[in-house]
Amino acid sequence: MTSTAAPATPEQAGIWRVVPALVLAIAAGWFATFLPLIAQGEYAEFVVPWIPSLNIELAFRLDALSLTFALLITGIGAICFLYASTYFRSDPRLKRLLSLLTLFAISMLGLVLADDAITLFVFWEGTTITSFLLVGYDHHKKSARDSALQALLVTGLGGLALLAGLILMGQVAGTYRISEWVQMGGIFRDSGLYLGMLTLVLLGCFTKSAQFPFHFWLPGAMAAPTPVSAYLHSATMVKAGVYLIARLSPALGGTEVWTWTLTLVGATTMIVASIWALKQTDLKLMLAYTTVMALGALVMFLGGDYYYATTGAVTFIIVHALYKATLFLSVGMLDKMAGTREVEALGGLRRAMPLTWGIILLAAASMAGFLPFFGFIGKELKYEGALGVASEPLLVASAAVLANALMVAAAGMVALKPFLGAQRSPKPAPSDPPMTMWIGPALLAVMGLTFGLFPDLIGPTLILPMAEVVYGGPVPVEVKLWAGVNTALKLSIATFLLGFVFYWMLSRIRQSLDKEVPRVADAAEGYEILLQGMKDLAAWTARTIQPGKMTSYLRYTFLLMGVLVWGAILIGTGGIDLELGDVPIFHSAIVAIIAVSTFAIVVTGSRLVAITALGGVGAGLAVIFVLYSAIDVALTQLLVEILVVVFIAVALLKLPRAGTGRLRIGDASISVMLGLGVTFGLMAVMSTPLDRTIPDYFEAVSYSEAFGRNIVNVILVDFRALDTLGEIAVVVIAAVAAVAALRGGGQEVEK
């Protein structure tokens, strides 16, 4: 079943563990066959009706944007899965991890391929739930459970907002096809609901993509195992929000609100996160903050409303996925083979782990944006875009330079600190990991160099078609390594210089950050306060209306019923006919019996008398039913009355004491209110003319089609048999619950 092989003999582990990786690799290959089609600006489509009555379809569409994400999800997925199968080869829970990862990959693929907004939302929530399970994978640790819950609550809340936003858009557009939405940008922007839909959709995207002030859940989500973090936080989960912003930007973008919201939120996220990144000593946490920084940059540039900014953003999506997955996986290798992720505890590993160092160097060079790496092209395009954004080029450009310089320092920290100087590590004999672990990151790192040297491999085939999809128009940009000495290059040089200064002063910066940063108000604290408040509210509600006392439950139930009945009477339009008509003397006698019995119940001090009198009320009601020829109802009423008396007699000794004094007055007012409410309600019902359509139909077909003359019973077992089935199911469930509760009653838990 599960692999129990010792780490020294990985060959003995079951071969099944590479199957998910293989499947994803094949999927990546299949998606790659669409590249020529996409390069011509074409798309592929696949539509199945799902809920035609609501105009919802299972519609999927493969264009340049979704193809890029599909390739990242399957390609990086295959690498992370292969890595995980080695990383966890001695963990008995490997099967569960791989199943969850596969489910997550499917959700993610569905999300980026969906062309129907509701389909997209279903997969969106799929990623939320599977990532909750993945972050909480080490569920025996409280920190992991808390982080998972935090990620679920923040992204789940955003998901609700997103659903509302998508429905607003669907109602305004009259369709739920996203490919039609992007053609009708004017309709959305001119709609009075524009601000509402924009806010709701962006709330969903910002929470998912960890934008300020919702950024705090992402570093917490690092409680997940490293291969999971590498997959979720480089190419997939957190990019979902960025994907949706990119996808909807032709529909919602182009306004001042859009531009400024994205620019300010993105820039704030980017700066805050890159400062926090430098503060970390845990390499994985540091990478988590640089991920938040990258997401902020993407959001900022997507709000640029300038084709260069858009091209920079879509290029950076690929750049970031390649280097970030590599770095996460490499930090995992350091953790596994050298024993820690703490940068302070590592040093001089260049001889012991040369392959790991090489891979990290390649990826970090791309992250820092050195020539001739792919990251350099991405950075140049971003700078070129920053200089022409619709909002405020100076602000965007300086924010980008500052964040990138901090990235250079962070890249230096992960690529140099653990490998230079004197050798030290918690594990005595660190070495490079087995091939199945390093091959994937190595491939990604080399790709980062290859795309840098030969940008034509990816520029015209994928990046420019994708930029056109996102920008919603032609993009006259060339993706090339050397664009000559221009302003962007000068900004790059400034970035490097600033970055080296930051790296050189790293320990001093960190010290001052330790002193200054904790004083800044933290959104995570707000989350804690909110969460605690909700818990307290829930506890208070439960304590107040569910104190475990039957009398209280009855009190609240009847109170609510009374309020509802009176609400219906007072709001309702129908008049109440107070005319009772002719009441025969015999009927009055029965009513008198009922009234006397009721009075006896209220005033008697003896429970036995009360129960008997209650039986009298029931019997009187049964007689009234008989008088109006409802024999079935009368029979049922009588039998139920008899059984109730039997039951109450049994339970007599266990009945709680009735309230006294003030409470009894309160109870009396509730019962008078409910009683009057029901009386007036019935009178109101009787004053409305009876619609004979349904009774006439039943009378006509009861014998001819259902072979029964007792219409009441035919309704119960034939015409409305589904209702009856539901009711008897409730009876069975109630009986099971009552028996269980009564049997468990002996060992009641203390409050």
Next chain:
Amino acid sequence: MNSLIYTTATRIIVPVTLVLAVIVLLRGHNDPGGGFIGGLLAALAVAILEKARGVDAARAWLRVEPLTIAGAGLVAAIAAGLWGALEHGMFLTGVWPFYGPNAAGVNEGVPAGSILLFDLGVFLVVVGGVSGILFTLEEAGVPAEQPDDEEDS
């Protein structure tokens, strides 16, 4: 409860009530009655028996655990629904295999089918549910702490 008269009377009352319950169940389609009322009558018979001879005797007399009876009833009702689904393509459609109009247009045959099975299911659910709760309530016993029943005395 140790009344000799009551205990002796149950020997006649219980079987008569049970026969009555079945009659009420069967006549329900054309005259007042049906599975629910029949089930209540049968549950009453069980309650009378239980009051006379105690829970253990009543359980032994029933032979089957009450909740099993209730569950069987639910299964019977669902089976009746599936029967209709198989025969007419719609869940819970009535199936009358031995009954229907003859050449002269008059209904004849044995009026039994999925509807009766469904009604029997309702009957069993009511009997099983009511006696299950009643038995457990009796067995739960008097709480150790005597509740304040001074009002009754």
